[in-house]
């Protein structure tokens with residue numbers, strides 16, 4: 001096995017993987033990091049939950065990402081260990097608003113984390129109990145703006161203080177001597193720049209009524225990736241809208257932080273799947289499914305392109321709908337919408353699914369003993385080369 005294959009064709013000449021294989025296109029990740037580093041008017045942090053694979057995080061560290069949004073002590077340790085192995089220093093924001101007291105204590109005392117999120121007073125009580133030095137620690141109050149926007153998952157149904165709740169909490173955080181910040185998340189795959197503008201206007205209102213000068217404002221993740229059926233404006237438009245909104249609504253604009261997951265990593269990973277079985281009725285069984293890397297396909301139809309391979313060659317022709325099952329014995333392991341694949345697809349063929357960097361291997365289980373966690377580096381993404389070669393019909397949905 002090579003450390004890095006030049007392209008999928010080359011990989012398939014060397015191996016026909018039995019297990020799902022994630023093809024990591026490092027250059028695409030680097031381009032995406034550059035876009036945020038050069039365009040976002042503040043600090044870039046990476047939301048590890050979107051893709052915690054060591055190969056991806058190492059590439060982030062090597063390409064200058066120095067700050068990470070983590071959701072658990074396990075993620076803290078993962079990033080710290082990888083950083084140590086590369087002799088890098090990292091800053092961590094523990095931005096899961098609900099944490100156990102023991103996790104807060106471990107993060108602060110053992111791991112040196114100095115930035116936490118919260119959205120109610122019970123969490124503040126836990127933080128106060130476990131943190132001996134508030135002055136060194138940033139607490140970011142997570143709030144929800146009353147306006148609703150177009151997103152695929154509304155994370156604010158679970159977290160976020162109301163405007164009035166945030167005003168009270170921010171005051172208390174400040175009075176307790178912490179560095180007082182605000183944070184929000186407009187929801188993942190947010191396709192409207194206006195969402196950020198509305199949340200920033202709301203943040204300015206909260207800070208004003210609380211009479212607190214913010215240490216920082218974290219505008220969350222939510223920036224969209226470009227799928228076939230769901231995409232937003234260029235990232236540059238989000239950055240411009242955020243910059244203008246902060247200057248418009250705040251008398252003294254706070255330092256900004258963002259914590260993208262999906263849009264930072266999504267393009268840089270493709271998932272290579274094997275067809276295990278084709279039934280007479282045309283349904284297909286793949287070596288991965290909704291308990292593995294395809295969970296998001298069960299939840300939302302964003303439109304993933306698909307390329308098909310047979311013996312190292314791309315195959316195409318008329319595409320027809322196939323009902324697709326995963327490899328487990330559970331009947332819910334089935335995709336809710338058909339995959340459009342070449343009519344002749346059969347056992348032993350491969351399906352390459354680009355745009356699978358976010359929330360794919362990250363949420364895969366080992367149910368029934370099926371793993372979906374192996375990564376390999378592949379220099380050129382088939383999706384990009386096909387788009388450049390203008391043979392677009394090879395990609396379903398375009």
Ligand SMILES: Cc1ncc(COP(=O)(O)O)c(C=O)c1O
Pocket residue numbers: 047049050069095096155185187188189220221222223259260261262263358
């Ligand atoms: C606190 C927090 N920050 C950032 C993210 C990343 O969001 P996205 O992948 O939509 O950019 C999430 C996603 O759940 C989150 O909960």
